[in-house]
Amino acid sequence: MLLHTFQHIPGVGPWREKDLWSKGIRTWDDFPDGGIVISRKADTVARQRIAEAREALARKDLKELARMVPPREHWRLFPVFQDDAVYFDIETDGSQTQVPTVVSLFDAAGLHVFIQGRNMDALPEAMATRRLWVTFNGSCFDVPVLKEYFGAKNFPVPEAHIDLRFVTRRLGMGGGLKEIEDKLGVGRPPHLKGVNGYDAVLLWRAYLRRGDVEALRYLVEYNLYDSFQLRSLMDLAYNKGADDLNLDVPRLKVFERGDLLYDVSRLLLELGPTERDLDTLARVRAMEQDS
Numbered sequence: 001m002l003l004h005t006f007q008h009i010p011g012v013g014p015w016r017e018k019d020l021w022s023k024g025i026r027t028w029d030d031f032p033d034g035g036i037v038i039s040r041k042a043d044t045v046a047r048q049r050i051a052e053a054r055e056a057l058a059r060k061d062l063k064e065l066a067r068m069v070p071p072r073e074h075w076r077l078f079p080v081f082q083d084d085a086v087y088f089d090i091e092t093d094g095s096q097t098q099v100p101t102v103v104s105l106f107d108a109a110g111l112h113v114f115i116q117g118r119n120m121d122a123l124p125e126a127m128a129t130r131r132l133w134v135t136f137n138g139s140c141f142d143v144p145v146l147k148e149y150f151g152a153k154n155f156p157v158p159e160a161h162i163d164l165r166f167v168t169r170r171l172g173m174g175g176g177l178k179e180i181e182d183k184l185g186v187g188r189p190p191h192l193k194g195v196n197g198y199d200a201v202l203l204w205r206a207y208l209r210r211g212d213v214e215a216l217r218y219l220v221e222y223n224l225y226d227s228f229q230l231r232s233l234m235d236l237a238y239n240k241g242a243d244d245l246n247l248d249v250p251r252l253k254v255f256e257r258g259d260l261l262y263d264v265s266r267l268l269l270e271l272g273p274t275e276r277d278l279d280t281l282a283r284v285r286a287m288e289q290d291s
Helices: 014-022 040-058 063-069 071-084 122-126 142-150 165-171 176-184 197-212 213-245 255-272 277-291
Strands: 085-090 099-107 108-113 133-134 161-163
Touching: 040 063, 040 161, 063 071, 063 161, 071 085, 071 133, 071 161, 071 165, 085 142, 085 197, 085 213, 085 277, 099 122, 099 197, 099 213, 108 122, 108 213, 108 255, 122 142, 133 142, 133 213, 142 161, 161 165, 165 213, 176 213, 197 213, 197 277, 213 255, 255 277
Parallel strands: 085 133, 133 161
Antiparallel strands: 085 099, 099 108
């Protein structure tokens, strides 16, 4: 896909890029060394930018390519850098300060869960290991919340961030994440249907006030789906983008979550009560007995 991209050239937007394709200039290799394609001055710049992009791609320089390619087209970077991607989602306590309660990551190494009061402090280091971030509305909510909580100086910055909320909207797939999943045939199991962000707040409160580990497990499962479902959505969005552009590029095999569900079950079973949870439960029981 990147080899077909010309929008990293100044003055070339979606319309002019399609015009180049219609003239048979489908890839960087097709851009002629001589003659006039756009204009004499523009062609000189175009050849320079193509050479720079070719060099950046050869050394897998995601940061440089993301700088050259307009943010709206960063989805085109995905096939080359998918092994460097992390898909993540957060839940918060619903307060005005929006404290993160559960954050789940999915990357090439598998699933990772970070929980307030347990291991949340380890989140920035884990996210810093991945150069490409993939979220749904993460640029507007998840990342700002995490930056505020950890402090901008202590929170990593990715080399590229693909926010699928805006990618899917441009592809004509409006709506929220779960609505889009259902439309694409990758919806959630029945026990998670209808669960929303406010339910996530209530589940966290139940865990916090009563040490209710079952509530925590339900919350973590809900959040895990919010992260790893993004992989399937990324694949589907990329393929639709390639279809809409009518480009002769390999389509991605859409990620299937089946092999991952065992890991989800294992993680949930490992979420036993902490000492603090047991103290909370003992305190609640004592209050009940005194009443």
